[in-house]
Amino acid sequence: MKLECENCGHEWIHQSELENKTVCPECKHEIELQADVSTPSLERDIERVLEEHSAEPSSLIPILQTAQKKFGYLPRDVIENIAEYLELPVSKIYGVATFYAQFRFEPLGEHMVRVCHGTACHVKGADKIGEAVENKLGIETGETTEDGQFTLERVACLGCCSLAPVMMVDDTAHGNLTREKAKQVIEKYNEVES
Amino acid sequence: MSKKKVRVGYASCGIAAGAEEVYQALKKILEGHELDVDIEKVGCIGMCHNEPIVEIEDNEGAHTYGNLKVDNVKELVEKHIIDEIPFEDKLITSPSEEYDYFSKQRKVVLRNSGVIDPESIEEYMKRDGYEALEKALDMKPQEIIDIIKESNLRGRGGAGFPTGLKWQFAKDADSEEKYLICNADEGDPGAFMDRSVLEGDPHAVLEGMIIGAYATGAIKGYIYCRAEYPIAVKRLGIAIEKAQKRGLLGENILDTDFSFDIQVKEGAGAFVCGEETALMHSIEGERGMPRPRPPFPAQKGLFGKPTNINNVETWANIPWILRNGSEEFSSLGTDESGGTKVFALAGKIKRGGLVEVPIGTTLREVIFEIGGGIADEKDFKAVQLGGPSGGCLTDDHLNTPVDYETLTEAGAIMGSGGMIVMDEDDCMVNVAHYFLDFTQEESCGKCTFCRVGTKRLLEMLEDFSKGKGSEEDIEKLKEMADKIKKHSLCGLGQTAPNPVLTTLRYFEDEYHAHLEEGTCPAKVCRELITYTISESCIGCGTCAKECPASAISGESQEIHVIDQDVCIKCGACQEVCPVDAVEVE
Numbered sequence: 001m002k003l004e005c006e007n008c009g010h011e012w013i014h015q016s017e018l019e020n021k022t023v024c025p026e027c028k029h030e031i032e033l034q035a036d037v038s039t040p041s042l043e044r045d046i047e048r049v050l051e052e053h054s055a056e057p058s059s060l061i062p063i064l065q066t067a068q069k070k071f072g073y074l075p076r077d078v079i080e081n082i083a084e085y086l087e088l089p090v091s092k093i094y095g096v097a098t099f100y101a102q103f104r105f106e107p108l109g110e111h112m113v114r115v116c117h118g119t120a121c122h123v124k125g126a127d128k129i130g131e132a133v134e135n136k137l138g139i140e141t142g143e144t145t146e147d148g149q150f151t152l153e154r155v156a157c158l159g160c161c162s163l164a165p166v167m168m169v170d171d172t173a174h175g176n177l178t179r180e181k182a183k184q185v186i187e188k189y190n191e192v193e194s
Numbered sequence: 195m196s197k198k199k200v201r202v203g204y205a206s207c208g209i210a211a212g213a214e215e216v217y218q219a220l221k222k223i224l225e226g227h228e229l230d231v232d233i234e235k236v237g238c239i240g241m242c243h244n245e246p247i248v249e250i251e252d253n254e255g256a257h258t259y260g261n262l263k264v265d266n267v268k269e270l271v272e273k274h275i276i277d278e279i280p281f282e283d284k285l286i287t288s289p290s291e292e293y294d295y296f297s298k299q300r301k302v303v304l305r306n307s308g309v310i311d312p313e314s315i316e317e318y319m320k321r322d323g324y325e326a327l328e329k330a331l332d333m334k335p336q337e338i339i340d341i342i343k344e345s346n347l348r349g350r351g352g353a354g355f356p357t358g359l360k361w362q363f364a365k366d367a368d369s370e371e372k373y374l375i376c377n378a379d380e381g382d383p384g385a386f387m388d389r390s391v392l393e394g395d396p397h398a399v400l401e402g403m404i405i406g407a408y409a410t411g412a413i414k415g416y417i418y419c420r421a422e423y424p425i426a427v428k429r430l431g432i433a434i435e436k437a438q439k440r441g442l443l444g445e446n447i448l449d450t451d452f453s454f455d456i457q458v459k460e461g462a463g464a465f466v467c468g469e470e471t472a473l474m475h476s477i478e479g480e481r482g483m484p485r486p487r488p489p490f491p492a493q494k495g496l497f498g499k500p501t502n503i504n505n506v507e508t509w510a511n512i513p514w515i516l517r518n519g520s521e522e523f524s525s526l527g528t529d530e531s532g533g534t535k536v537f538a539l540a541g542k543i544k545r546g547g548l549v550e551v552p553i554g555t556t557l558r559e560v561i562f563e564i565g566g567g568i569a570d571e572k573d574f575k576a577v578q579l580g581g582p583s584g585g586c587l588t589d590d591h592l593n594t595p596v597d598y599e600t601l602t603e604a605g606a607i608m609g610s611g612g613m614i615v616m617d618e619d620d621c622m623v624n625v626a627h628y629f630l631d632f633t634q635e636e637s638c639g640k641c642t643f644c645r646v647g648t649k650r651l652l653e654m655l656e657d658f659s660k661g662k663g664s665e666e667d668i669e670k671l672k673e674m675a676d677k678i679k680k681h682s683l684c685g686l687g688q689t690a691p692n693p694v695l696t697t698l699r700y701f702e703d704e705y706h707a708h709l710e711e712g713t714c715p716a717k718v719c720r721e722l723i724t725y726t727i728s729e730s731c732i733g734c735g736t737c738a739k740e741c742p743a744s745a746i747s748g749e750s751q752e753i754h755v756i757d758q759d760v761c762i763k764c765g766a767c768q769e770v771c772p773v774d775a776v777e778v779e
Contacts, residue, residue, distance in 0.1 A: 056479075057478065057479040061459075061460075062459070065421070065460060065462065095481060096480065096481055099464060100463050100464050101462070101463030101464060102421055103462065118383035118384050119383045119540075119541070119578065119628070120384050120540035120546075123542065123616055124541075124542075128765060128766070128769075131766075156465065156636075157381075157383035157384060157385070157386075157422075158422065159206055159386035159389045159422070159423065160210045160242075160386070161242075161384055161538055161540035161541075161612075161614075162243050162245070162546035162547055163207055163210050163242065163245065164541075166210065171424065172210075173206065174210065175207075175210045176211075179740075179769060180770075
């Protein structure tokens with residue numbers, strides 16, 4: 001959160017959430033944080049996201065990206081806060097956010113499974129890999145498993161074309177897949193969880 | 195003996211194949227033996243088909259080892275580093291032999307990729323990095339532009355517009371506030387050239403941009419990079435910070451009056467943002483939709499100011515041209531186009547990877563000499579160039595030199611450099627459907643012909659793949675494709691029908707087979723094929739267990755049967771059958 005020292009007027013970004021007191025990095029004056037602790041944490045989190053960006057229209061996409069990183073998706077409250085911050089209508093924020101494939105408006109599963117459907121993967125059987133993962137997880141592409149563990153998506157290209165077919169689980173790419181290998185990859189993540 | 199150097203290929207492909215595990219294992223063993231060897235992570239070595247790759251450089255030169263697993267690391271170290279004998283099992287090439295994969299290539303853009311640690315500015319500078327910038331700052335902006343013009347460098351993003359001319363327009367635009375953009379929104383499925391350059395040699399792109407800014411008078415630059423490339427974004431951030439610390443970016447660059455800075459903007463997953471006007475809207479925080487040109491970005495671009503926009507690979511060529519001269523560069527290519535082009539070679543090829551060849555090299559040389567031909571003893575059928583905007587060429591075109599004009603004449607495009615090789619098992623109706631499915635999904639919706647037209651085309655192709663349709667429909671398809679090309683505002687719509695038109699031009703027979711005979715010659719289109727189990731079935735039951743539709747039945751040790759009404763034709767049974775008893779007709 002952004003703080004201003006009541007003694008010397010120095011402004012800085014305070015990181016820790018847990019303390020109820022801190023000292024000004026300039027004049028070492030002690031500051032009580034009571035008021036901030038009582039604000040709901042979602043609001044505080046949103047504030048923190050907004051503080052990282054200047055309030056101008058070209059910040060919109062970076063703000064949406066930071067917010068999504070923080071919350072996993074873009075809840076309505078967050079969108080409204082962004083609109084207020086940038087002094088833009090909520091409809092405008094939704095207009096931009098829904099245009100881009102990256103943004104989502106529903107919570108995601110714990111693990112993100114992205115099956116690559118780039119050209120190289122397509123000619124090497126990406127459809128079959130997608131089906132195998134769908135069967136394994138018991139969901140369709142675009143859905144999240146009931147236990148909230150996995151969300152399955154198709155992506156246009158991950159750029160690891162020489163290892164086709166490829167899928168990415170969270171930030172790790174798995175290449176040269178067969179149906180069997182794809183299923184094993186999912187199992188591995190399941191095991192780690194349990 | 196000089197100190198040995200160990201380099202681990204650490205680009206996205208390498209990491210996906212397990213480079214991190216290999217690197218950690220190597221480090222541990224080297225430390226365990228207390229060996230005085232430098233080990234570092236480098237960018238893409240270019241031989242993606244052999245990842246993970248480790249290069250060991252000794253007195254003789256670089257030895258390349260590939261397809262390494264953690265289990266091989268101990269033996270590799272003991273043999274090559276301790277006993278100084280090559281570890282033949284995993285050796286791909288050594289300095290004493292000429293390796294086809296590299297001997298036909300000419301590295302200009304990729305000269306540092308896989309050689310230096312991309313996170314170290316010192317290593318870039320050791321290889322003449324930022325020397326071109328120093329040279330440029332002693333010249334007049336117009337002199338630089340003249341050199342770029344003479345070099346015959348053309349835009350590597352696909353359209354091939356002469357770069358020097360583009361810079362001239364930006365320089366001549368009258369404004370105090372001008373911008374520069376590096377288009378790193380590499381969206382074509384099957385293309386990863388720009389990603390590899392950014393991951394392997396980010397400073398080359400920065401140096402090119404700083405020179406471009408000085409020549410055109412830009413005050414600020416943006417790199418618009420795909421969000422799907424997290425490693426590239428990270429390495430660019432590190433590179434920018436290090437360049438700023440050394441006074442190569444920021445106020446008064448190298449103690450001159452010239453100031454310029456660069457910011458990275460992450461894309462948010464929209465293919466159309468590769469189009470320059472859409473990209474600029476996206477940077478401004480708007481929906482990434484294109485607008486009519488003129489005015490061109492050089493007159494009215496980002497934030498309404500004159501803007502020069504070039505692709506990653508174009509920028510990475512600039513320092514080389516200034517260091518080596520325009521003549522050296524133009525002599526590498528053809529009369530119309532200088533230098534080299536990087537291609538991402540993938541698909542049904544033996545040796546896929548990142549290849550860089552002089553413009554004018556033939557498709558045959560790239561696919562058969564560098565790429566080693568088709569994998570699994572199959573026959574070459576087609577090569578797809580330029581992604582969803584490009585086209586499929588056949589073996590009649592293998593002697594076609596790759597340059598902008600000849601490829602366009604043949605119905606494909608140079609494009610950004612994706613080169614996907616296809617074999618006899620690929621159905622061209624399916625390929626056309628695949629690309630159109632992509633462009634239809636990515637159409638921003640602004641132009642009716644693109645928005646509705648691609649949807650209608652896709653529906654027709656869907657029918658074709660089910661054997662539905664007539665001769666008349668093929669004519670309708672051609673007519674509609676022509677209209678979409680003519681009446682769309684931006685490159686996406688103008689080129690979206692290309693994959694359909696080229697497959698129709700060169701593989702019309704295949705379309706007829708689908709429509710008239712109701713067969714798919716490559717046995718891909720599901721509605722037109724049937725899976726059966728032959729008498730060689732041993733009754734092991736593996737297929738029945740694998741079948742997601744539970745369509746297979748049979749007693750143990752007896753021939754199994756597929757229930758055609760239930761079968762979803764996914765082919766899982768064929769993949770798992772130990773005796774190849776599943777046949778497809």
